[in-house]
Amino acid sequence: MLPAYITHPDCARHEMGAGHPECPERLSAIHDRLLISSLLDYMVPYDAPLATDDQLGRAHSLAHVRELAAASPNEGHHQVDPDTSMNRYTMQAARRAAGASVLACDLVLSGKAPAAFCCIRPPGHHAGRAAAMGFCFFNNVAVGIRHALDVHGLQRVALIDFDVHHGNGSADIFKGDERVLMCSIFEKGIYPFSGEEDEGPNMVNVGLRSRSGSDAFRAAVIHQWLPALEAFAPELIYISAGFDGHQEDDMGNLALVEGDYTWVTQQIMAVAQHHCRGRVISCLEGGYALSALARSAAAHVKVLMGAD
Secondary structure, three states, rough: OEEEEEOHHOOOOOOOOOOOOOOOHHHHHHHHHHHHHHHHOEEEEEEEOOOOOOHOOOOOOOHHHHHHHHHOOOOOOOOEOOOOOOOOHHHHHHHHHHHHHHHHHHHHHHHOOOOEEOOOOOOOOOOOOOEEEEOOOHHHHHHHEEEEEHOOOOOOOOEEEOHHHHHHHHHHHHHHOOOEEEEEEEEEEOOOOOOOOHHHHHHEEEEEEOHHHHHHHHHHHHHHHHHHHHHHOOOEEEEEEOOOOEEOOOOOOOOEOOHHHHHHHHHHHHHHHOOOOOEEEEEEOOOOOHHHHHHHHHHHHHHOOOOO
């Protein structure tokens, strides 16, 4: 049984203007790297479906869903915040991205795939229950996690977020939800300027100083993430997989390398094998230096599929 690879051409039709770092080429860079590395030969491809209003409404207010739909422009761009805008294809892409997370949940929990990688955009972890921001419109992992909890009836789902930016939207949606343990590592003092204060017993948020590098990152995983995950004993693990902590990516400054993404994925998979039969779903978040993004994502996927 092979892991699932979920994407859709619609995800590349959303764009926010020339020179914007969250660009369609991010997906083709990853896809091409997985292809030339022969990793796609050992994955089953699926087209991401469109998330329904009911599926989105488990993580977002329906008013938020409707407001975004109403704001969709027929031409040009509609500005959501200083860094985030919509074109005529954005809503379609955003529904595909969230729908990929739901499909991954169904495939993994039904036993049709041992794990899944969602190569999708727009990203999602800054989108809160009632707000789009930071390149994000719907919170893809949150939609998938709520599907696992509310439709499949799971009791404990872990969310692992190693994007260089704090997943403030995910924290907004899951704060106080004892069915979800959110573990994140991010760089202090950068967008969205959150995560350093204690947000509740189901949040393990670790802010690292600029240029912390591999040793600090790995120490945070060992000493803060892993004990919490072992105690929580998840039935399923979702990953907000952001690769913008790489030393070549100027969106952050944690100075990580591909080996760190290999290593952290190995730690996550070990927890998954112990507690939830290896059931892991990874959804792409950040990563904007195309070569570093592609190499890091391939390193991550290689471990996810059990090839490393």
